[in-house]
Amino acid sequence: MSERKIRTRFAPSPTGPLHMGGVRTALYSYLFAKKHGGDFLLRIEDTDQNRFVAGAEEYIIESLKWCGIVADEGVGFSDGPFAPYRQSERKEIYRQYAEQLVQSGHAYYAFDTSEELEALRKQAEEAKTAFSYSTESRMTLTNSLTLLEDDVSRRKAAGEQYVIRLKVPENETITFTDLIRGEVSFQSAVVDDKVLLKGDGMPTYHLAHIVDDYLMKITHAIRGEEWLPSAPAHILIYRYLGWENEMPDYAHLPLLLKPDGNGKLSKRDGDRLGFPVFPLDWNDPITGEKSSGYRERGYYPEAFVNMLAFLGWNPGTEKEIFSMPELMDAFAIEQIQHAGAKFDPEKAKWFNEQHLRSKPDIEIANNIRASIATEFSLNENDAQLSDAFLAKAVSLLKPRVQFENEMQTVGSYLFVAPTTFDEQVISKKWKEGCMQFFTELEIEYSKLNDWNTDNCKLTFEAVAASNSLKPGDVLQLFRVMMSGQAGGVDLFGMVELVGAGETTKRIETALQKINR
RNA sequence: GGCCCGUUCGUCUAGGGGUUAGGACACCAGAUUUUCAUUCUGGUAACAGGGGUUCGAUUCCCCUACGGGCUACCA
Numbered sequence: 001m002s003e004r005k006i007r008t009r010f011a012p013s014p015t016g017p018l019h020m021g022g023v024r025t026a027l028y029s030y031l032f033a034k035k036h037g038g039d040f041l042l043r044i045e046d047t048d049q050n051r052f053v054a055g056a057e058e059y060i061i062e063s064l065k066w067c068g069i070v071a072d073e074g075v076g077f078s079d080g081p082f083a084p085y086r087q088s089e090r091k092e093i094y095r096q097y098a099e100q101l102v103q104s105g106h107a108y109y110a111f112d113t114s115e116e117l118e119a120l121r122k123q124a125e126e127a128k129t130a131f132s133y134s135t136e137s138r139m140t141l142t143n144s145l146t147l148l149e150d151d152v153s154r155r156k157a158a159g160e161q162y163v164i165r166l167k168v169p170e171n172e173t174i175t176f177t178d179l180i181r182g183e184v185s186f187q188s189a190v191v192d193d194k195v196l197l198k199g200d201g202m203p204t205y206h207l208a209h210i211v212d213d214y215l216m217k218i219t220h221a222i223r224g225e226e227w228l229p230s231a232p233a234h235i236l237i238y239r240y241l242g243w244e245n246e247m248p249d250y251a252h253l254p255l256l257l258k259p260d261g262n263g264k265l266s267k268r269d270g271d272r273l274g275f276p277v278f279p280l281d282w283n284d285p286i287t288g289e290k291s292s293g294y295r296e297r298g299y300y301p302e303a304f305v306n307m308l309a310f311l312g313w314n315p316g317t318e319k320e321i322f323s324m325p326e327l328m329d330a331f332a333i334e335q336i337q338h339a340g341a342k343f344d345p346e347k348a349k350w351f352n353e354q355h356l357r358s359k360p361d362i363e364i365a366n367n368i369r370a371s372i373a374t375e376f377s378l379n380e381n382d383a384q385l386s387d388a389f390l391a392k393a394v395s396l397l398k399p400r401v402q403f404e405n406e407m408q409t410v411g412s413y414l415f416v417a418p419t420t421f422d423e424q425v426i427s428k429k430w431k432e433g434c435m436q437f438f439t440e441l442e443i444e445y446s447k448l449n450d451w452n453t454d455n456c457k458l459t460f461e462a463v464a465a466s467n468s469l470k471p472g473d474v475l476q477l478f479r480v481m482m483s484g485q486a487g488g489v490d491l492f493g494m495v496e497l498v499g500a501g502e503t504t505k506r507i508e509t510a511l512q513k514i515n516r
Numbered sequence: 517g518g519c520c521c522g523u524u525c526g527u528c529u530a531g532g533g534g535u536u537a538g539g540a541c542a543c544c545a546g547a548u549u550u551u552c553a554u555u556c557u558g559g560u561a562a563c564a565g566g567g568g569u570u571c572g573a574u575u576c577c578c579c580u581a582c583g584g585g586c587u588a589c590c591a
Contacts, residue, residue, distance in 0.1 A: 013591050048590055114589065121588090130518065130587065163589050181521070190519050190587090198589040205591050229520055229586040252521085255584070259527080262583060310540095314529060318539050337529080339522050340584065347528065347541045399554040410553095425551090475550040487552030 006038025008220050010064075010071075011209060013045040014056035017282035017291060018063045020343075021224065021256040021265060024308045028253060029222040030069045031309070031331040038219070042074030043212060044086045047202045054285050063279040067301050068324050082216045087208050094203035097211050097241060098164040098196045102144075106240035107196060109162045110143035111155055132192040135170045164197040166206075166233060166240075174232040179220070179251035180336050186232040194233045206230065210237050213248055221248040222333075225340075228252045251333055254312050255340040265343055267291060275345035279304065298403035300359075303352040310351075312341045321354050353402040364404050365390035375408050376415045383499075384415050392497050396489040411489060414497060417506050418484025425480045426514060429473070435511070437467045437474055438481070442507045445500055453496040456503075460492070481510035 010026035012018060026042075033040040042064065044057055061076030073080025084090055101107035110133075117133065124131035131137065138145055143165070144152045156162065168191050175185040196207040203211070213221060231250060238247040258269040270277035270291070280293035294304045306322050315322075315330040322330065356364070369385055372378065378385055384393075397411045408415070441463045448459055460478070464471050479491050482503070488494070495503050 011591095015591075045591065051590060110589090112589095117588085128517065132518095132587070161589090165589095178521095184520075186520075192587075195589050200589080202589090204589070209591095224585090225521070226585055226591090231520095254522080257584080264584080310528070312528090316530070318530080320540060341529090342527060344527050344541065350541060400552080472550055479551070485552090489553085491550075 004217070004219050006033055006036040006220065007041070007216070007218050008033040008038065008222060009041045009043050009074075009213070009216065009218050010069075011043040011045045011212075011223075012060050013048065013051070013205075014053060014060060015048070015051040016053050016056055016284070017278045017280070018056075018060045019265075019267075020277055020279065020294075020308060023063060023067060023069075023279055024256065024311060025222065025224060025253055026064060026069055027067065027305060027308055028313070028331075028333075028336070029220075030071075031328050032220060032222065032333055034328040035331045039072040039080075040069075041080065041082075041216065042071040042077060042085065043216070044075045044088075045205060045208065046086060046088045047198075047204065047208055049088075049200070049202070059280065059282060066279060066295055067305050069305075087203070087212065090208075090212070091202060093215070094207055094211055095197060095201065098203070098207060101166070101196065101237075101240055102164060104240060105167070106236075107164050107166050108138075108144045109152060109156070110138075110141065110165045110193075110195075111147075111160060111162045112142045113161075116142075133165065134192040135168060135189060138165075138167075138193055161199040163195045163199055165193040166196055166237060168193055168233065168236060174235050176231065176235050176250065178228075178231075179222075179249050179333050180254075181252065181338060184228070184231070188232070188236075191230075191232045191236075194230070196237075206233060206237065210234060210241070210243075214238075214241070214243050214246055217246075218248045220251065222251045222253065225252045225255050251336070254337055256311060257340045257342045259343050259345060264340070273345065275348070298405040299348075299352050300355045303355040304348075306355065307348045307351040311343060312337045321351075321358070349402045356402065356404060357398060361391040361394040361398070362387060364394045364398075364407075368394070368404050368407055371405070372408055372415060376412075378415070389497065392493075396493050396497065400489065413483040413485070413488065414494060417502070417509065418482075421484050421510060421513060422480045422486045425476050425486050429477050430514065431473075433467055433469060434474060434477060435515070437463060437469055438477075438507055438511055440467065441478075442504045442511075445507075446504050448500060451496065451500050453490075453492045456495045457492045478507075482506055 008029040010029050012022055030040045042061070044060075046052060046057070057075065064071065071077040073082065074085045079085070098107060102109065121131045133141065140146070145167075147155075169188050172188040173185055174188055174191070175183060178184050194206050195204050197203055231252070235247070238244050256265045257263065258265050259273060265277065267277050276292045276294045276297050278291050278293045279295060281296045282291045282293065283289070284291075295301070302323060305324060305327070309322065309327050310320065313331070313336045316335055365387060369390060372390070373380070373385055376384070383389055393411060393414045394407065396414070397407045401407055401410055441460065444459050444463055445456070448455060461471050464474060475491065476486070479488065480486065482491065482494060482498075498506075
């Protein structure tokens with residue numbers, strides 16, 4: 001099996017927006033394939049027509065693309081040699097394998113209705129036991145094991161609905177090696193006779209994923225831990241179909257847990273604690289409910305992916321900031337954690353902050369230009385939108401934000417003059433001589449030839465000295481005049497940025513206001 | 517209930533028979549900074565419990581506890 005080309009897949013079902021846990025599963029499958037020079041494909045498992053949600057498939061594809069997870073084959077990407085990649089379009093393929101299993105005695109037809117089974121379950125529950133369609137109960141139920149052959153044919157001919165169930169052996173130990181957990185074994189007695197083919201002719205996940213993985217030459221099936229209990233049934237199906245040698249290696253990923261308390265991460269937690277649970281915004285077409293996404297929240301896809309990768313995996317070194325190619329290189333399935341990982345929204349922000357810091361100013365400037373223009377009603381000829389101005393503004397703002405979309409709020413005063421001034425600072429700091437000082441400063445600034453941070457600062461200090469003031473006496477006031485606020489970016493950096501004209505104008509405006 | 521998986525600072529984790537049990541987030545303190553932020557330095561804080569095995573267990577084994585998952589003609 002080791003000579004085979006590595007092929008992994010992500011196989012979501014389009015029943016709603018893709019959860020971040022799902023994205024992580026896709027990411028790990030992708031990284032694993034790429035690490036080993038293999039293929040990664042996207043297969044849509046839409047065998048449950050009742051749970052189909054319009055737009056979900058597109059959402060999944062768009063999410064993966066936003067994250068930079070590119071499938072070599074699959075729905076929404078390029079068709080490969082195993083198309084179609086949507087299970088509903090492969091419906092005809094599955095029945096023959098189910099029938100093959102019946103022929104070989106490893107599966108059987110069952111005619112029990114959902115209502116009958118439901119009643120049995122309820123009954124069992126009341127008796128404080130559990131009903132399962134399995135070795136112990138199948139001989140008491142309505143199926144081709146208990147019915148006469150004629151009866152079975154008659155029922156089928158009459159169009160009676162039936163399912164095909166796996167006939168699990170009575171007393172076997174089923175063992176397989178999970179890539180993450182090592183050897184895992186189950187007693188066959190506890191695995192139930194899973195439905196392989198449903199009454200509507202669609203396969204269940206159990207049959208469909210195996211047939212497709214086999215046909216699509218998947219070598220490694222990476223999926224969530226919730227599948228571990230049904231893995232023995234899957235092993236059996238491979239065995240009975242005669243594909244055991246081609247069976248992919250399974251890896252069951254630990255779950256993503258809610259930040260507080262216990263249990264797996266759900267949409268509710270995001271709403272409750274105020275963080276996104278989905279990669280992109282999602283508007284539910286039926287309920288009209290809106291869910292926010294990382295993309296719209298302002299996360300960089302690289303940061304989102306980096307954060308996700310570290311939820312349950314780490315490279316074993318102290319490096320934490322990784323790009324996608326670096327992740328591909330470092331990824332190792334053995335380094336995946338066994339226990340579930342609680343999601344920490346604070347650390348997620350930190351990842352974004354780190355990626356923001358490492359981005360070139362000009363790149364960020366280009367990203368925010370349009371929204372800055374809208375926010376401050378600027379047009380393309382305004383100096384504030386120039387590369388030089390914006391990049392410098394970004395460099396000033398960068399250490400103060402975690403997201404680039406915060407810049408326009410945090411640094412509004414770089415783009416537009418303040419209209420109000422922090423009264424507290426003024427009343428505390430304003431004293432005799434200040435008026436004289438700022439009047440002189442305005443004059444000196446208007447005469448300053450080489451306008452830059454250092455010269456502005458030097459001039460400021462010189463004027464202060466000639467007025468017998470310490471810089472500290474008037475610095476705070478100057479900041480308030482420039483920004484309206486007590487805090488903010490580097491003062492003389494801001495002065496240099498907005499320029500001589502704007503600086504003297506702001507001094508003058510502030511002076512008039514204070515004088516009143 | 518049954519079956520399966522899991523358990524190192526509050527959180528994400530490194531480590532792995534002999535370590536001062538390391539890092540990151542968060543938090544706290546100090547330094548720098550005209551302010552806030554940044555940055556720097558330092559700090560609080562963990563091997564679930566009990567039995568083995570061993571000269572020695574956080575590390576290996578067993579049990580218990582706790583947590584999680586599954587137990588559909590859903591995936």
